[in-house]
Amino acid sequence: MLNLYKIHRDPRVWPERFLTTHKDVDVRGQNFEFIPFGSGRRMCPGISMAVQVVGLTLASFLYAFNVQMPGDKAVDMEEAIGLTNIKATPLEVLITSRVPEHIYYE
Template sequence: VGKDRLLVTESDTKNLVYLQSIIKETLRLYPPAPLSVIHEAMEDCTVNGYHVSAGTWLIMNLYKIHHDPLIWANPFEFQPERFMTTHKDIDVRGQNFELVPFGSGRRMCPGVSFALQILHFTLANVLHWFEFETPSNEAVDMREALGITNSKATPLEVHITPRLPVFVYDTTN
């Protein structure tokens, strides 16, 4: 993108492959909701060898799927590079059941495309504009709070400093 431009544009985000991998890995490691929405079996069926009666409510444990060691090597480690190598063809839009942070099928999040577009654009710009450091460069506590959505158990404390030369931020010209 360069240090002489203020904004990362939408066309730039398509070329930021590592950023895309970071977002996928973050959604895998910390899905927004650990459980899927409720589905109901419309008729008797068999799922993975288990009999499921009509009317049974089914909830997918997304957290478990996203941390399955049969699918993900070192499933509890943050490794965005996996989406540039072994899992490069996996998408988060519900087509690959190994990674479904927004659900899949008819009941997947209807705003997934918009959310991903805004997430890529916003994160690219914030990382372009600022440097982030923890106080004394200490490790970030990534423990999660219990709940129906995933959130950090402790507040995130960071120091934010401008990354670009001052003239780039000058909007008076």
């Protein structure tokens, strides 16, 4: 039987350096980094699950696809005026599968 706990905590494969950057963020309504989840007594009860699922979804996406800029141009980070922070120019990327296409159809 495999020891999955030990495999997933091998520091050579999964270093902990990136897990401590936001460990002190207060999600109980005092820190507005997580304002989409509301605050106070009516705060979203699924905040813990949502934060975990977003990370897992992003990791799964980056594992399955290569994301590249077309050509050698850099990302234009200029913002436009609006209700939310929007980019002045749309972000265009090339997304290609990391897995050969025939794997999906076998």
